[in-house]
Amino acid sequence: MVKVLLFSILFVLCWPLALLALLAYPVVWLLLLPFRLVGIAVGGALELVGAIITLPVRVIRAI
Numbered sequence: 001m002v003k004v005l006l007f008s009i010l011f012v013l014c015w016p017l018a019l020l021a022l023l024a025y026p027v028v029w030l031l032l033l034p035f036r037l038v039g040i041a042v043g044g045a046l047e048l049v050g051a052i053i054t055l056p057v058r059v060i061r062a063i
Helices: 002-013 015-062
Strands: none
Touching: 002 015
């Protein structure tokens, strides 16, 4: 909702810039998509390493 409000304010103040932002948003989203995928993969790998490191402690606490 905040994004729509900010876009509306931008559209009223400077409509060419708002239209440029509207057209550039999908291109920027596509350019940043690989970085998001790498971030998800790195986050998953770090979670796996953390789970492997803390596994002995969790097994001992379960006993």
